[in-house]
Each structure stands twice: as structure tokens, then as C-alpha cells.
Amino acid sequence: MSTTELPKQYNPLEAETKWQKYWEDSGVFVAESNSDRPPYCIMIPPPNVTGSLHMGHAFQEILIDILIRYHRMRGFNTLWLPGTDHASIAVQTILDKQIKAEGKTNQEIGREKFLERAWQWKAESGGTIVSQLRRLGASADWTRERFTMDAGLSNAVTEAFVKLYDAGLIYRGEYLVNWCPASQSAVSDLEVDSKEVQGHLWNFRYPLADGSGHLVVATTRPETMLGDTAVAVNPEDDRYQHLIGKTVMLPIMNREIPIIADQYVDRTFGSGCVKITPAHDPNDFEMGQRHNLPLINILNKDGSVNENGGEFQGQDRFVARKNVVAKLESLGLVEKIEDYTHSVPYSERGKVPVEPLLSIQWFVKIKPLADNALEQFDQHNSPTFVPDRWGKVYRDWLVRIKDWCISRQLWWGHQIPAWYAPDGTIFVAKTEAEAYAQAQAKFGADVTLERDPDVLDTWFSSGLWPFSTLGWPEATADFQTFYPTSVLVTGFDIIFFWVARMTMMAGYFTGKMPFHTVYIHGLVRDENNQKMSKSKNNGIDPLLLINKYGTDALRYSLVKEVTGAGQDIRLDYNRKTDESTTVETARNFANKLWNASRFVIMNLDGNHHSAIIPNENLELADRWILSRYHQTILQVREQLDAYSLGEASRSLYEFFWGDFCDWYIELVKSRLQESADPQSRDRVRQTLSLVLDGVLRLLHPFVPHVTEEIWQLLTYGTSEPSSDRPVLAIQPYPSLDNASIDPELEEQFNLLFGTIRTIRNLRAEAEIKPSAKLTVILQSENERERSLLAAAKSYILDLARVEDMAIVEAISGKDTEKAIAGVIGTVQVIVSLVGVVDIAQLTAKLERSLAKLEAAIAASQNRLNNEGYVKKAPPEVVATARAELAESLKQQEILKARLAQLQGNS
Incomplete structure (x- = not known):
């Protein structure tokens, strides 16, 4: 493709598909097994x-x-x-x-x-x-x-x-595990989702065995009381110290169980007495181990009550729950029932509450x-x-x-390499043949083995x-x-x-x-700053955004939002339109990269200028952009090495959009004209080419497709992949040239840019037409500042549209007549209004605007001073009114200052 035929718009989907396929097909991503x-x-x-x-x-x-x-x-x-x-x-x-x-x-x-x-x-x-x-x-x-x-x-x-x-x-034994009755398998903690549930807290009376009274215990799972083996109190709870060692009669089951003391019990929860069911609660299990309590499992693997549940045998656990409560009510043993919000663990797979259940499983001694x-x-x-x-x-x-x-009662997975002899002897081996060899050595040739059905x-x-x-x-x-x-x-x-x-x-x-x-x-959060999750149904399909904005835009938007290592990011998204302002901003950046690159490539002489002339032969703006370029290389490499990826993406954004596009390209446009000095034109072409090449390399890890597309066009004049040409993906990352970094020059250019911005702002404040050429005085007592401004005079004249500019050490009263002034650092900027503004007309216009604004301010103040309005109006309406008043007061201050300046010059 000729450099004069570059497409006006970048097509992300086409370029992304093309380069991803080429990179993979050509082995760009393949690592070497042996390499120096x-x-x-x-x-x-x-x-x-x-x-x-x-x-x-x-x-x-x-x-x-x-x-x-x-x-x-x-x-x-x-x-x-x-x-x-x-x-x-x-x-x-x-x-x-x-x-x-x-x-x-x-x-x-x-x-x-x-x-x-x-x-x-x-x-x-x-x-x-x-x-x-x-x-x-x-x-x-x-x-x-x-x-x-x-x-x-x-x-x-x-x-x-x-x-x-x-x-x-690794050992096998009977322990308490998370059990999913729906899938009838043990599940890990990660396979459990905790959900907030509106339930009840039941308070039951457990009669003391000696008939002297009762204890009140509270539970959210009444059916588990069928397997209670103790009631626990805190050893420092004065209310119950005299009962420690005594017993209570477990209602319904009529089983005598001990009252024990354990520091785990929270004296402030409920009555301070806790029912202990070691076979159905992990904390109770540990307490049971400490106090040698028996383990009574009352559930089958499908969640129904087993033979240890007495009259409730065969009932589903939740049916049994209702019936246990009814039975206790009939016995007069229900103290009270409270509404209670609590967290219930649900099986991610079975979508039902998990049960802590005694089960024979395989474990790693951790x-x-x-x-x-x-x-x-x-x-x-x-x-x-x-x-x-x-x-x-x-x-x-x-x-x-x-x-x-580590064992799961499933079929899909790595089947546990353990085989059982008829007497239960376990043989663990890498293969069935090895297991049989072990078994035959012990039991003889006729032994038969059965493999453990569980998976890991x-x-x-x-x-x-x-x-x-x-x-x-x-x-x-x-x-x-x-x-x-x-x-x-x-x-x-x-x-x-x-x-x-x-x-x-x-x-x-x-x-x-x-x-x-x-x-x-960190996590990706939605437009309401909520964590994206399946349960909240607030996720966003990345492919929707990729199809709409392109892969590079999505990549850059997510990384640029990272404000620090490990920090969450927020992705603005409109679910009605599948639009994202966050990703759209990144898409705009990709378009800016394309358009600026297109400008550079079309202004080259058909060649990729890889060489750069010595620093001393460069013009001031060329030296400045090279200093900023190498400063950016230093900054970005340090940030990437420190895993500050978000900071690195923003550094590149600011350099490319700000330094390169907003300033350098604007500074050198006149030098690219055919009428410009040929040597100056050649220098700027070399500088543009070198910096753009470097920017593409710096940005490639973040936005690989658009940078590859542009780099091919910049380097070879075509973006069609070819095995004859290398790809950007394996080009060297830019290396730092410390000699090119000139902090003093960068500081001087900051003053230059500040001066240009101040002139532009004064033009806007005085409502001077963009086409009007200005007369400007720059005053500074600092000789170094005056010297810099003099060296950069041509840039100011060009970018601020100034026709006549004087740089002076001091000013007189005559210099400020019929003029508007501003300050940048220690430089005073004076813009003459003679011939470019009708001061009387502008003054009258500003006075009308001020009068209208002050009338609105008075109305807002009256409304907000009205206590009835403030009390009756919705809080968000009052807050908006106060914010609008604050903004109006700022505008009033600005208008008064502008009028004072104009009236002083009239």
C-alpha cells in the first residue's frame, strides 16, 4: 500500500483477526526448550x-x-x-x-x-x-x-x-466434610457459595437431668438436635459454673448428655448455652474432639434423616426441621422463635445448602x-x-x-489410584498391575481387587x-x-x-x-461499583465490547483503570445499549494513535527514517521531544518492572496524546511544508519517525494489534503480513539513552507551553476571534526565562497565533492600557485588545451576563434560605441546588474580575 493511500479509519476487527492468526501461524509465541x-x-x-x-x-x-x-x-x-x-x-x-x-x-x-x-x-x-x-x-x-x-x-x-x-x-478416614446432598459428593470450600438467608433462630429448653430446671439453647437448624451429644457453656460464665459436669436430658431422644465448658462459647450470644452436634457442625466437631464426645450422624447422603433420628427417620432434612419444632412445641419446650438473618453455605453444583457430614474420605496431612x-x-x-x-x-x-x-464422589476426574482387597486392605499404586502385584504378595494369586470409585x-x-x-x-x-x-x-x-x-x-x-x-x-467492578458475579447477574460479556470497540480498546481500558497493584477497577457500562464510556475512551485513543500515525507516515518521504542526526544538530523542539521520549522509556520500564501496569499505560497515554500529538506535531507542522528549509524538514521527519517507532514498541504490549498494523505501514509501507518481514511483536523494546534526557530543557518547555496556554485562555476570556492575530508582551525579570522565550518565539507566534511579540524585563503603565493580562509562573502575559476587541461592546455584554447571573444567584439563595423548602424538598434536590449555587458564585467572581480588568482599560 502506498503511504499516500493509508485508510482514513482503522478497522480493529479486521486487523486483530489478521495479526492474531499470523503471529500464531508463524510461531512468534513459541518458546525455546534450550536457549542462552x-x-x-x-x-x-x-x-x-x-x-x-x-x-x-x-x-x-x-x-x-x-x-x-x-x-x-x-x-x-x-x-x-x-x-x-x-x-x-x-x-x-x-x-x-x-x-x-x-x-x-x-x-x-x-x-x-x-x-x-x-x-x-x-x-x-x-x-x-x-x-x-x-x-x-x-x-x-x-x-x-x-x-x-x-x-x-x-x-x-x-x-x-x-x-x-x-x-x-495421604490417609483415609471418617471426618466431617462439606457434603452436597443433591450431587451426593464432598465439595471443597471453594465450591460453596455463602448466601444471606432470612430464617429463624429457635430457642429450646433442655431439662436438667436432676429435675432442677432447664437450659435454653438456640439453633438455626433444629433437626440437628437429634444428634446432640453435649451442651456447652463458657468456663468463665458465672451463670452456669455450678452446672458444669452435670447433665441434661436431650428432648425427644431422651438421651442424657453432659454440660461441658469450652472457651469457644460466646457468652453474649443467646442464653450463653450452645448445643453441640459434633457430627454436623465443624466447630462442634473440634469441640467434640477436645472433649471426647461421641459422633452421632443423623443424616443419609441424600439429606434425609437416618435411623439415628428416631421417629423422623426417612424424612427430608427440611421436613424433619418443621416436625422437630412441632414436636418440641407440643412438649412445651420452645422458649421463643426469632426472625434471624444469617449466612447459609450453598453447594455451587447442587444449588442446595451443604451439610457438614461425617464421611469416609481421603485426606492430605497438610x-x-x-x-x-x-x-x-x-x-x-x-x-x-x-x-x-x-x-x-x-x-x-x-x-x-x-x-x-481430596476425594470427590464423582466419575469425571482423576480416579484415586487405590484398590481394596475383600478384607478392606488398601493398595495404592501407579497402575492396577502394580496394585495386584502388592496384593498377590500378601494374599496369593487368587486375590481380587476393587478400585476406589472416587476421583480427586x-x-x-x-x-x-x-x-x-x-x-x-x-x-x-x-x-x-x-x-x-x-x-x-x-x-x-x-x-x-x-x-x-x-x-x-x-x-x-x-x-x-x-x-x-x-x-x-484486583476485581472488575460494574458501573455501580459492585463486584461482578454470577449471583448478582451483573457481569459483562467481554466479547460484546470487543465486537463493538475492538480488542485493543478493551485491553487498554481495563489496564488504564488500574490505579495501583491489587486495586479493583470500575468499568462504566450501559446495559441497555451495550456501550461503555470507559472502553469508548480507549477506542478513541486507538483512533488517535491511528490518525497521528497516518499524519506522520503521509508526511515522510516514503522512507522509514531509522537513523537520527546528532543531538547538537537538532532544533529545540526535536531535542525536547527526544528528551520526553527517553524520559517516558525510563518511566514505563520502571513501572512495568514494578508491576505498576496501570501507571505505565497512563504514562504512555500522556506522552503520546499530550507531548507528541498536542505539542510536538503542532510545533513542527510548519517545518513539514514544501516551503520549509529542506534540512529542517529532514530533521523533523527523522524525529517523527524515530519517536513514532518507539511509541509503537512501547505501546505494543498494551495494544498489540493496532501497533503491529501501524508499525508495518511505517516500516514497509504495507500492512499485509509476509514471512519476508519481521513483526513488531518480537522487535526490541525501546532502550534508554540517558544522554538524550534534558530535564532543564523539559522545564523550559513547560514554561513555553504554559505561556501558549495562557495566551489562548486570554483570547477566550476576551472573546477574541480565533483568526485574529495578537500583539503580546511577555515580561519576566528572570534573564534565563527571557532567553528561553526568545529561543522559542517562533513556536509562540505559530501556536498562539501571535503577530507581534515583545519579551521585556519590565513594563510601564502604557503597556497595560487597553490590554488583558495573565500570569504563568513568574512570567506576565499581556495581550493587547486594540484592534481585536470592541471594549465597550464586550463590557456591556459581560455586564448583561453578570446581571442575569446575579438574579439567578439571588433566587437560589432565597430558596435555600427558606427552611420550609429545605425540609420538604428531597435531599438530592437540595444538594443539587447548593452545588449549582456554588458554581454560579464562582462564575460571578470570574465575570467581576474580567469586568474590572476591562473597565480599568476603558
Whole structure:
């Protein structure tokens, strides 16, 4: 394409599709297994294979891509390894619904057929989010894409399980777990959503066994009283000290249970007495362990009451709740029932309240793993957290962490590599053949084994992600080159569930922390500053905004909103029109980049001026923009290295839009004319070319597609991809030339720009026509300032549309006659009104405006001084009226000052 035929408008969708495909097809993003270049590696936090792109994904992947592209351009051997998580619960939920819709059950089709369907679903529908990530411009090495259930990672999971079991760090036992009655599976804390529920607090009387009275206990789950094994009080509660050690009769069940003392009991809650049900409450379970209380489970796995529930056996837990209350009322044992708002944990998968339930499960003995991770953090600050406040959160979690329930009663996932002999003996092995070899050595050749049907918690496999994806347990070239990884980019909400599990697993299996740095980003909030979430139904589909504004616009808008590491961002969005002022502003920036680049390219002589003449031969404006350019390089590189990505994006915005477009291009337009001095024209072309090239490189990690498109046009005169030409994506990031930075020159130009702005403001205040040429006096007692203004005189004459300008040390009264004045720093700017303004006419106009404004002010003041109006009017109306009055008073002050100046000159 000829440089004179550049499109007037940038087409983001066309350019983004073109360059993303070319980058991937040409291997731009592929890392080297062996390289002399320093490695830089980030693992994608694997999204669920069932997922679709949401704004949280978009924000996170954009941050990662900026870091990856920045380091790739800096010459690192850069690997961004993508992949997806098998999402046991989510996939099983989808398949359960499909099978149910066919009128069948999982048990009818069997495990083997179920898994066939799961893999088929994954092949057909499991790649949605991966294709959507590509729409974001993710520069991941897609040739290394992994899946948590691919052969290599499955092998790593088995290896890890067997090693932990052999070391005594995995065990099987009956403990309290989160149980989902709908899916009939244990679920992790992360698979539980807490919801605020309007319920009741029931207060029941438990008679003392000796007949001397009763205790009142309160509960939100009356049905669990069927499994009570104690009543607890605080040992320092004077009301009940005389009862500690005595017993009460458990109503309905007529079971004698003890009164115990425990510091956990809150004396100020209710009566200060707490019913203890160790088999159905985690806090009660711990108390039961401390006091050797029996565990009585009263629920079946489907949520119905079992044989331990007496007359309520077979009833659903919520039916039993009503019937237990009715029975206690009939016995006269209900003290009172209060309305009560409380948090109830719901199963994310089953959409029903979870039950703490005794169940035989597999657990990881977590303390040895946590202690190792703690040692690395305390002694070596490994990993380092950004912002560092999250390090304390991470540490506190490691200190308080409990044994980890890793088994799930599902079929889709990594089946636990454990086999059972008829007598219950457990054989853990990497393969069935190995398990049989162990069993036959113990029981003989005729032994039969049955494999554990459960699968592992998905966090078990994702806990291995930083090293299993690189080939562990084999010492592959990728593992040797890229492990430990460089940085983990993730949200604060999974520090506990994923970050800590990765550090514990990696510390145990590799002896190293899996990443040097953990960069914790904030949340994306909606137009009302609310966290986006499924439950609030306030999410925004990033693809809607990408299709409307382009990928680069979405990328830049999200990053530019980050005000500090870990800070939340707000995305303005109109749900009726799918419009976003935040993204529109970023789209305007992309358009500004395109239009300014188009101006530069069309004013070059058909060549990309890569060389720059020595600094001493440059003109003042050229030296200034090069100083600002290198100052920006220094600033942006420091900000990116410190994970201040939002600050870096704003620095680039301010330099390009402000320094380069608003000032430098305007300063040099006259030098690009055919009538200009040829040497001066050549210098400005070289400077424009060099700075634009550098700006495109600096901006590329943030807005990769538009910068690639422009760079190709700037460098080669065409934007059609070709294997014969390199791409911007792997060009060197701009390097700093300290010699080009001139702080004194920048300070001088700040004065120059301030002077031009002041002249423009005075022109507007005096309502001087834009076409009118001005006569201006600049007065300063500072010789250095006068010298600078004299050197920059041509710029002032050009940009402020000044015809005649004097630069003086002092002024006389005659200089200020029929003139308007302003000040910038210690420079007084005097603009003559002679011949450009009818002072009498302007004065009369301003007086009319002032009279009208003062009448409105008086009316507003009268209204606001009326107590009746202030009391009766809505508060927001009164607040608006006061704000409008304050603004009117400011305008009155400005008009009076302008009139005083004009009247002094009349």
C-alpha cells in the first residue's frame, strides 16, 4: 500500500483477526526448550473447560499478556503456557442434566459410557474459552497447550498421590466434610457459595437431668438436635459454673448428655448455652474432639434423616426441621422463635445448602507441607507477593490450614489410584498391575481387587500445574529451562485454594517454590461499583465490547483503570445499549494513535527514517521531544518492572496524546511544508519517525494489534503480513539513552507551553476571534526565562497565533492600557485588545451576563434560605441546588474580575 493511500479509519476487527492468526501461524509465541536467553515463564491460571470468557478472565489474561509481550520484546526466552482445568463438578453437572433429560441415570449407563460421553463433550464443546482467549490477543505458546486430564498431567497426578501416600502424607478416614446432598459428593470450600438467608433462630429448653430446671439453647437448624451429644457453656460464665459436669436430658431422644465448658462459647450470644452436634457442625466437631464426645450422624447422603433420628427417620432434612419444632412445641419446650438473618453455605453444583457430614474420605496431612512453604516464605520471602500485604494473608492461611479432603464422589476426574482387597486392605499404586502385584504378595494369586470409585479434587491436579505442565516427574528440557516459573498472576480470592496448594506441592516435590513472584490483581467492578458475579447477574460479556470497540480498546481500558497493584477497577457500562464510556475512551485513543500515525507516515518521504542526526544538530523542539521520549522509556520500564501496569499505560497515554500529538506535531507542522528549509524538514521527519517507532514498541504490549498494523505501514509501507518481514511483536523494546534526557530543557518547555496556554485562555476570556492575530508582551525579570522565550518565539507566534511579540524585563503603565493580562509562573502575559476587541461592546455584554447571573444567584439563595423548602424538598434536590449555587458564585467572581480588568482599560 502506498503511504499516500493509508485508510482514513482503522478497522480493529479486521486487523486483530489478521495479526492474531499470523503471529500464531508463524510461531512468534513459541518458546525455546534450550536457549542462552534468560527464561521468563508464566502459567495461565487454567480456566474451567466448561467456562466462557467473563470480564475477570479478560482482565487477568490481559495483565499476563502485557508482561509476556514486554519480556519477549526485551529478549527473554518467553513462555506463556496455556491450558484448561477438567472441572469435575461443572462437567458432571452438564452431563447429569443431559442424561436426566434422556430419562436415564448415571448408574444405568455406567461409569465407562459416562466417561466416553464426557470426553466426547470435551472434544466438541470444551474449547470455547480457549478460542475466546485468543480473541483477547493472548500471546501464549499454543503449541504447548495442556489439559489437566491429558496423559502427561494424569501421570503426574498419580505419581504425586502415590508418593504422598507412601510418605504417610495421604490417609483415609471418617471426618466431617462439606457434603452436597443433591450431587451426593464432598465439595471443597471453594465450591460453596455463602448466601444471606432470612430464617429463624429457635430457642429450646433442655431439662436438667436432676429435675432442677432447664437450659435454653438456640439453633438455626433444629433437626440437628437429634444428634446432640453435649451442651456447652463458657468456663468463665458465672451463670452456669455450678452446672458444669452435670447433665441434661436431650428432648425427644431422651438421651442424657453432659454440660461441658469450652472457651469457644460466646457468652453474649443467646442464653450463653450452645448445643453441640459434633457430627454436623465443624466447630462442634473440634469441640467434640477436645472433649471426647461421641459422633452421632443423623443424616443419609441424600439429606434425609437416618435411623439415628428416631421417629423422623426417612424424612427430608427440611421436613424433619418443621416436625422437630412441632414436636418440641407440643412438649412445651420452645422458649421463643426469632426472625434471624444469617449466612447459609450453598453447594455451587447442587444449588442446595451443604451439610457438614461425617464421611469416609481421603485426606492430605497438610502440616508438613505447609511448614515447608512457611519456611521458604519466612526465611527467603519466597514467593514474593505484589502487593506485599497479601503475603501476610498467605502466611496466616498456612498457619491455620487444616487437613485437606481430596476425594470427590464423582466419575469425571482423576480416579484415586487405590484398590481394596475383600478384607478392606488398601493398595495404592501407579497402575492396577502394580496394585495386584502388592496384593498377590500378601494374599496369593487368587486375590481380587476393587478400585476406589472416587476421583480427586480438581485442586489436587491444579496444585501440580506449574511443574506438571513442564513434564514433571520427568526432567524434561522444558522443566530444566522454565522451572521455577517467573510470576503467577491471579486474584486474591484463590490465594488459599490454589496459590498455597501450589507452593506446598511444589516445595515437597521439587524442593523449590513454583514461582518467584505472585502478582495479585484486583476485581472488575460494574458501573455501580459492585463486584461482578454470577449471583448478582451483573457481569459483562467481554466479547460484546470487543465486537463493538475492538480488542485493543478493551485491553487498554481495563489496564488504564488500574490505579495501583491489587486495586479493583470500575468499568462504566450501559446495559441497555451495550456501550461503555470507559472502553469508548480507549477506542478513541486507538483512533488517535491511528490518525497521528497516518499524519506522520503521509508526511515522510516514503522512507522509514531509522537513523537520527546528532543531538547538537537538532532544533529545540526535536531535542525536547527526544528528551520526553527517553524520559517516558525510563518511566514505563520502571513501572512495568514494578508491576505498576496501570501507571505505565497512563504514562504512555500522556506522552503520546499530550507531548507528541498536542505539542510536538503542532510545533513542527510548519517545518513539514514544501516551503520549509529542506534540512529542517529532514530533521523533523527523522524525529517523527524515530519517536513514532518507539511509541509503537512501547505501546505494543498494551495494544498489540493496532501497533503491529501501524508499525508495518511505517516500516514497509504495507500492512499485509509476509514471512519476508519481521513483526513488531518480537522487535526490541525501546532502550534508554540517558544522554538524550534534558530535564532543564523539559522545564523550559513547560514554561513555553504554559505561556501558549495562557495566551489562548486570554483570547477566550476576551472573546477574541480565533483568526485574529495578537500583539503580546511577555515580561519576566528572570534573564534565563527571557532567553528561553526568545529561543522559542517562533513556536509562540505559530501556536498562539501571535503577530507581534515583545519579551521585556519590565513594563510601564502604557503597556497595560487597553490590554488583558495573565500570569504563568513568574512570567506576565499581556495581550493587547486594540484592534481585536470592541471594549465597550464586550463590557456591556459581560455586564448583561453578570446581571442575569446575579438574579439567578439571588433566587437560589432565597430558596435555600427558606427552611420550609429545605425540609420538604428531597435531599438530592437540595444538594443539587447548593452545588449549582456554588458554581454560579464562582462564575460571578470570574465575570467581576474580567469586568474590572476591562473597565480599568476603558
